[in-house]
Amino acid sequence: MMSRFVPLSIPNFEGNEKKYVNDAVEQGWVSTGGAYIKKMEASLAEFLHTDNVAACQSGTAALHLSMVEAGVRPGDVVLVPPLTFIAAVNPVKYQFATPVFIDCDDSFCMDPVKLRDFCANECSFANNQLKYQGNPVKAVVVVHVFGNMADMAAIMEIARDYNIKVIEDATEALGTRYIDGVYAGKYAGTIGDFGCYSFNGNKIITTGGGGAVTANDSKVVDHLRYLSTQAKNDVHYYIHNEIGYNYRMTNLQAALGVAQMEELPEFIRRKQANYNLYGQLFDGFELGHMIGFREDTYSNMWFYSLEINRDKVKASMREIITALEEKGVQTRAIWGLINEQIPYQHEKTYQLEKAPYYAERILNIPSSTQITKEDIEYVVEQVKAVLEAFAHE
Ligand SMILES: *Cc1c(COP(=O)(O)O)cnc(C)c1O
Helix, strand or coil: CCCCCECCCCCCCCCCHHHHHHHHHHHCCCCCCCHHHHHHHHHHHHHHCCCCEEEECCHHHHHHHHHHHCCCCCCCEEEECCCCCHHHCHHHHHCCCEEEEECECCCCCECHHHHHHHHHHHCEEECCEEEECCEEEEEEEEECHHHCCCCHHHHHHHHHHHCCEEEEECCCCCCCEECCCCCCCCECCCCCCEEEEECCCCCCCCCCCCEEEEECCHHHHHHHHHHHECCCCCCCCCCCCCCCCECECCHHHHHHHHHHHHHHHHHHHHHHHHHHHHHHHHCCCCCEEECCCCCCEECCCCCEEEEECCCCCCCCHHHHHHHHHHCCECCEECCCCHHHCHHHCCCEEECCCHHHHHHCCEEEECCCCCCCHHHHHHHHHHHHHHHHHHHCC
């Protein structure tokens, strides 16, 4: 008998992917020129209700370009989250700037109360310039974790009060939007100064590897695109007025992306339906519960989080994950804290309480768009059995 295996999160190519990729190959347009790149950008801009989007090589490239454009320079300070994927923070170091880690709230996104407290109590503010230990605080990186949305109303107010740029890392939240409040109708990534998206293999849509960046000013997006193409001034002559990067998306990636964009609304509906099913099946289970998404948003519900009841289950994440792996259920722990990784161990942290709390409690469970109802029932059954076995140890 074939044993069952339920992967954590795999790509879904049920649409026009092969057709468009073949087309790009047949036309010979595989690199950083070609019609699919423009189509991908237009499709993203239309979906996000924004004027201009630049497609690039990765979410990390999008974040780095935003950091450059925000004017982050060596010695500057950038406020960042501790509990997320490290790619959100590494671009700070690419610019030889200094990260300061601010705690998250119960949405796993940056806590606006602590952000404001840090600016008010740990920094000086004069001549419209916020400074921490004498160094300019230039930007804050706000990550919309797992498809949730940070409290953007509060964060934008703080950014305005202290004149800092907001870089939204919406790599996990493509399609999440506010349905209530001052930003009703606004999509994750279109509220701050910059918005970054990723189309890596496990994201809600994929181009293999890829990303995109938008900004609240269309001319700024044009400049980001310019920087992403080696800051090349025109097609025929090698004139470069700035230091550029090789960060442009390729036509092959974009061909995949255009097909994926056609399916995005359906992918989101499936993520939501599957999340709701998990919610029902875990309802009343005392050793773990599903973490919700903000009520004032329509969330893409990209990744599902089960909070483990640590009063009852003492086993390590590694033990839990290994036990589930043996049952054919692929899970993973939420990230290790970035401020505990070797390159970041000496950086300033500010009132970290929730981030370490969730770091040892959150288990991510399978969330592929093509997961079946039977798979979900199997996952829940196995997770319950494993947690119950550990609780009785
Ligand atoms: C995936 C991800 C990134 C990086 O995107 P890549 O396309 O892999 O470079 C950045 N930040 C977060 C929060 C992510 O999940």
